[in-house]
Amino acid sequence: MSKQEAEKLAGTELEDPVAVRESCTYTGPVTGPTAQVEVFVGDGAKKIYDVDRDLGHEFTPIAGAGDEAYAEDGAVFVSKGGVWVSIRLVRTDDPATYRKPLADLARTVAGRL
Template sequence: MGVALAALLIPALQGCQDSDADAQDKPSPTTAVTSTPTGQGSEAPSPTPTSTAVGDPCALVTQQEAEQLAGTPVKPGKSVDGTCTYVAPESGPTAQVEIFAGETGKNYYDAERQLGHNLKPLDDVGDEAYLEDGSVFLRVSEEWVSIRLVRGNPAAENDKPLTDLARTVATRL
């Protein structure tokens, strides 16, 4: 019965695709082709490259936590492509808190490491964690999160608040 249903659905799904001849020959970028027991391909949605097990990266750090880290009020977080950004109002002191989750978090960590930045290992934060001036990187299972703070104060003053926030975020993964 499953094969008969698949045989009926495949032509119906093909009719929903772009009418361009080239588009009919190729799956869309958000479609994965999987093989059925009969060997015929079927299409199923695949995750986007910036997807994260957490979903919304703004759920990892609350606005109140971002304000505490920034030392000033911030606007509500804006979530875009695996990142969340909290910024201070234009009328206040300069401050910004950025959260990078999933692939974007890992990419940020990898870039900092490749640049030879001094990453200090942190104990008891997730499965793996590192601190550098203005940023903290952590991993729990396969999920990476990076938090970056932009603020006009000496970077060393931010080490403890970044470490404390990383511990909190690790419990949310």
């Protein structure tokens, strides 16, 4: 996911990404607003999905995104060809605002796998 895509999702400017192993995090500027976009690829993404599911989080299937794709408030999980990707968004306003943008980005990312 590009910085531009992360900023569009978050609805604000973000700092340059910080990559750590199979993850990439974009954070909002210290002057605000509160925003963060996290991208995990591989086993870590699948693990986050499994833990959230085991905790009883509610998921909605996302049509047209990879082999499997699910959304919950503030996050999407996509699998294509056995590769899992998780995109998590942290914002302080209503999560419903970001459901469609997250689902759209899940479809975009799935198309790149």
